[in-house]
Amino acid sequence: MTTEQPVRVRFEPAPSGSLHVGNAMTATFNWLYARKHNGSFVLRIADTDASRATEEAMRSVLEDLRWLGLLWDEGPDVGGPHEPYRQSERLELYQKAADRLLEQGNLYKCYCTPEELEERRKAAMAAGRPPGYDGRCRNLTDEERAAFEAEGRKPALRFKVEPGETVVHDHVHGKVHWVHSQIADFVVMRSDRTPTYLLTVTYDDEAMGITHIIRGEDILASTPRQLMIARALGSTWTPEYAHLPLIVGSDRAPLSKRHGHTSVAAYRDEGYLPEALVNYLVLLNWSIGDGLTERFTIPELIHAFDLKGVTRNPSAFDVQKLTALNAEKIRELDPDEFVERIRPFMVRAEVLHEPIPDEEIGVLRHMAPHVQTRMTKLTEAPEQLRFLFYEPVPDEKAAALLTPERAALLDEVEKILASAEPWNLEAIHDALMAWADQTGLKRKDALQPVRAAIAGSLISPPLFESIEVLGRERSVQRLRNAAGFARHEN
Numbered sequence: 001m002t003t004e005q006p007v008r009v010r011f012e013p014a015p016s017g018s019l020h021v022g023n024a025m026t027a028t029f030n031w032l033y034a035r036k037h038n039g040s041f042v043l044r045i046a047d048t049d050a051s052r053a054t055e056e057a058m059r060s061v062l063e064d065l066r067w068l069g070l071l072w073d074e075g076p077d078v079g080g081p082h083e084p085y086r087q088s089e090r091l092e093l094y095q096k097a098a099d100r101l102l103e104q105g106n107l108y109k110c111y112c113t114p115e116e117l118e119e120r121r122k123a124a125m126a127a128g129r130p131p132g133y134d135g136r137c138r139n140l141t142d143e144e145r146a147a148f149e150a151e152g153r154k155p156a157l158r159f160k161v162e163p164g165e166t167v168v169h170d171h172v173h174g175k176v177h178w179v180h181s182q183i184a185d186f187v188v189m190r191s192d193r194t195p196t197y198l199l200t201v202t203y204d205d206e207a208m209g210i211t212h213i214i215r216g217e218d219i220l221a222s223t224p225r226q227l228m229i230a231r232a233l234g235s236t237w238t239p240e241y242a243h244l245p246l247i248v249g250s251d252r253a254p255l256s257k258r259h260g261h262t263s264v265a266a267y268r269d270e271g272y273l274p275e276a277l278v279n280y281l282v283l284l285n286w287s288i289g290d291g292l293t294e295r296f297t298i299p300e301l302i303h304a305f306d307l308k309g310v311t312r313n314p315s316a317f318d319v320q321k322l323t324a325l326n327a328e329k330i331r332e333l334d335p336d337e338f339v340e341r342i343r344p345f346m347v348r349a350e351v352l353h354e355p356i357p358d359e360e361i362g363v364l365r366h367m368a369p370h371v372q373t374r375m376t377k378l379t380e381a382p383e384q385l386r387f388l389f390y391e392p393v394p395d396e397k398a399a400a401l402l403t404p405e406r407a408a409l410l411d412e413v414e415k416i417l418a419s420a421e422p423w424n425l426e427a428i429h430d431a432l433m434a435w436a437d438q439t440g441l442k443r444k445d446a447l448q449p450v451r452a453a454i455a456g457s458l459i460s461p462p463l464f465e466s467i468e469v470l471g472r473e474r475s476v477q478r479l480r481n482a483a484g485f486a487r488h489e490n
Helices: 021-036 055-068 091-104 114-126 142-150 197-207 217-232 264-269 274-284 298-304 319-332 335-348 358-372 378-388 396-401 404-419 425-438 443-455 463-470 472-489
Strands: 008-011 040-043 107-110 156-159 165-170 174-179 186-189 212-216 240-244
Touching (some): 021 040, 021 055, 055 264, 055 274, 091 107, 091 156, 197 217, 274 319, 335 378
Parallel strands (some): 008 040
């Protein structure tokens, strides 16, 4: 590849469920590299396995990528010069390529059944031999092939690995060397005429002009096989490689459901910001070099990203670190953006209902700076803000504080607020602080029953700001209700 050649990278998810965070990390690295070099980010869907791939899963993957902000330049829904981008729609291309390789002598028909292959694999392992394919069908006679055909066996097509070696320079792993004698003949076309990953990915990467293959290190071993196929097809295509370390759990095992959430959709539904998740996924396996910088905006990541910073060792996914970063990102949102982000969560919790009136949007915007600093996830917004829209029912701790002796204090505050002039934050603050000092109690002890009356909880946004937003009438009514509750319940 020449340096003048435009950068083209691809992400190729298999749509069998929601996008895994490990795959999301791979997509993010590809997207960042494309944006850094003004290149193209190609989305290609690996949906040739009809038993696993579904339309619903594909839509889910596309939704997850859009939510993360990883928009593609070419793909199944935006088109491009190499359409189609769904491999299920490219089957004829793969079959023609396989037929050509068969005619050239690069492939041969393999009639071994799965049961036979498994039996021989177990026998090889028991004898201490490599468990790869033993070449049983490589040199069949015409009579032997005819006999298998007469049995009704449908052959798979295997690639004939010839002596030699493959060497690539990987941006993460350095020089990687494979001796072909250690690589068994491999299937490129199954007996049902569906292609394997090795054929589809090689054909498409070459056909679509992919210049950099950035993917998980679990696929590193497939590299020499793919290059063998490309050379057999007459290609001189030589991409650059970067095989990324995998994400692991706290026990250093590959990240799975036993470690907690593993899907992008789960973190979206739990109220994480996409920019926080992208930021965290990148930093799991990449560093700017100073070892200190952890918070980036997306433009900053694009500017700073390069493959030299990719680490070789896998990193453990730490939900606590992600949550802390998410809290910081929430605090950085301006009020209007914050309101837009919490809006679907407020509706989902049935605190608000679409279309949300402008007045209620104004309440959220006014309270935004006072709740953003208290939140780690957007899902916390409904419970923190519910009392602004509904008469609260005192929770256990608030109810315990609303005792008969405090009912008189609430009566006093009710009168103060009923006559407070003007109705603004400063007047409310000054009046209630003066009253608290006159009670002979510590300010916190005096004001906590007021908080319990206003919010129904001892944990809420700032009290005086909440009273101002609620307005005089509703604040006075809540104090009156709480005083009645205190006298009646206790």
